[in-house]
Amino acid sequence: MKKMEIIIRPSRLDAVKEALTAQGCKGMNVTEISGFGRQRGHMEIYRGAEYQIDLVPKIKVETVLEADGLQEVVDAVLDAARTGKVGDGKIFIHPVEEVVRIRTGERGVNGL
Amino acid sequence: MNGADTVFIIISAALVMFMTPGLALFYGGLARSKNVLGTIMQSFIALALVSLVWVLWGYSLAFGTDIGGLIGGFNFLFLKGVGQEPNPQLAGNIPHLVFMIFQCMFAVITVALITGAFAERMKFGAFLLFAVLWTTFVYSPLCHWVWGGGWMGSMGALDFAGGAVVHMSSGSAALACALVLGRRQGFGQKAFIPHNLPMTVTGAAILWFGWFGFNAGSALAADGLAANAFVTTHLAAAMAILGWISVEKMHRGQPTTLGAASGAVAGLVAVTPAAGFIGPIASIVLGFLAGGICYAGVLLKERLDYDDSLDVVGIHGLGGIWGALGTGLFASLAVNGSGANGLFFGNAGQLFIQLISIVATCAFSFVLSYVILKIVDVLIGLRVSLEDEEIGLDLSQHSETGYKF
Structure with missing residues (x-):
């Protein structure tokens, strides 16, 4: 099993959520985060003064899935999240050792 | 006594009261989230504390029997002689109590306006002491000079609703605060x-709404002059x-x-001294220029390197000064027979009188505020500790936070 940690623009959340669901993804967690990468934030203007804002709002989507078929899911997310401009985000893929469903105690892929 | 006038001024007093919580939202939104309650509280507490000071002695110092053109006597102390009957010297058409409470709301918001200058770093207790001293030694005398039979009003300076008393005085005090507190x-x-x-735009909208009571109510009657002030204020x-x-x-x-919210407030400030002396078309010019002038005023602090946190000097100080000058330019006897003509109506002398009132108001408020701040600093200290400033006023001064997520 793999965990995908997907950092995207807030405006791409709906598209990414639909892409993941279409790929058979059974659940996900979504968090509002702030951060920066190469995009290095943006300028804001208050009463004539310019401020460099480093940390900009992003969305983090986390989901765990079977290792088979991972590449198709990654491709679907890329399609959904990409605008082509700096600041589109990143996907981190981690190995997952174990999953346990709390209600039944089922483990592994059955616990997903 | 006139029933319609009484109704109008009672409602106007309530409108002006509403400006102070409006200002709390205006300032609260401009602060950082860790200081939102501390900032709101400084305005809100002024409603409580300044009202008390006003009723006990502030009103008497402002509107009591004139002493040398400088201050009112003690004859209205603890509201002695201020009752349901009108006072013909002050306002013969409304109960004396109504006049007193209408004026009370002006004192409250003037103190609250200053808080923008020292936002995010002043001790709550120090602010309370400052508010009591400032109302007593700056607001009440200034109010007397202009409206209570003092020298500035006698000189012929035009200040319809408080350009000097409210805005230049709070703007100058704000500059003293920014310099003394650092x-x-x-x-x-x-x-x-x-x-x-x-939150800030909501506050600006409430200020705009309340300002109709502030300016139109300053006609002290439900009449054509109030209508003129209402229209010029809005425009x-x-x-x-x-x-x-x-x-x-x-x-x-x-x-x-x-910028839109700040501009609205700048225009309201500038029209305050002028509302009942200039016509609607003049107010269009006065207001448009006020927006540009106050924008420049706000930029000034970067050049001069003082931290007037929420721009009280730039908006209320400069806006008030422009309003007083603008009154000297655009005032017309055709609008208000008991006023005067300004420069554009052939009376250059009025502009000079306005200039004297500006210099006197700003100098008096700045110097007295500076002294009061130094005294409070020695007695209890003005600034919160560096650690308290870091965690924010909400937690360090009030043990609460504005937002829970």
């Missing part, structure tokens, strides 16, 4: 930006929005919501 930690290095602009606010965002668009490339 800059916030990290000012100029970190980005100190507003945490909730929708000046509207035009100052356009003035502010036009300059902003030229300077930074984008018109901003905060």
Whole structure:
């Protein structure tokens, strides 16, 4: 099993959520985060003064899935999240050792 | 006594009261989230504390029997002789109590206006002491000079609703506060930006609404002059929005919501001394220019390097000064027979009188505020500790936080 940690623009959340669901993804967690990468934030203007804002709002989507078929899911997310401009985000893929469903105690892929 | 006038001024007093919580939201949104309650509280507590000071002795010092043109006597102390009957010297058409409470709301908001200068770093207790002393030694005498039979009113200075008494005085006090308290930690290095602009715009809208009571109510009667003041007030606010965002668009490339809200307040400030002396078309010019002038005024603090955190000097100080000068330019006897003509109506002397009132008001308020701040600093200290400033006023001064997520 793999965990995908997907950092995207807030405006791409709906598209990414639909892409993941279409790929058979059974659940996900979504968090509002702030951060920066190469995009290095943006300028804001208050009463004539310019401020460099480093940390900009992003969305983090986390989901765990079977290792088979991972590449198709990654491709679907890329399609959904990409605008082509700096600041589109990143996907981190981690190995997952174990999953346990709390209600039944089922483990592994059955616990997903 | 006149029933219609009484109704109008009672409602106007309530409108002016509403401006102070409006200001609390205006300032609260501009502060950082860790200081939202501390900032709101400084305005809100003024409703409680300044009202008490006003009723006990402030009103008497402002409107008691004149002593040498400088201050009122003690004859209205603890509201002695201030009752349901009108006082013919002050306002023969409404109960004396109504006149007193209408004036009370002006004292409250003037003190609250100053709080923008020292936002995010003043001790709550120090602010309370400052508010009592400032109402007593700055607001009440100034109010007497202009409206209570003092020298400035006798000289012929025109101040319809408080350009000098409210805005220049709070703006000058704000400059003293910014200088005496010093800059916030990290000012100029970190980005100190507003945490909730929708709150600020809501506050600006409440201020605009309340300002109709402030300016139209200052006619002290439900009459044509009140109607004139209502219209000039509205037009000046509207035009100052356009003035502010036009300059902003030229300077930074984008018109901003905060600019529109700030512009509205700048226009309301500028029209305050003029509302009952100038006509509607003049208020269009006065308001539009107020937007541009106050925009420049706000930029001034970067040049001069003082931390007037929420721009009280730039908006209320400069807006008030422009309003007083504008009154000297646009005032017309055709609008208000008991006023005067300004420069554009052939009376250059009025502009000179306005200039004297500006210098006297700003100098008096600045110097006295400076002294009061130094005294409070020696007695209990003005600033919160560096650690308290870091964690924010909400937690360090009030043991609560504005937002729970």
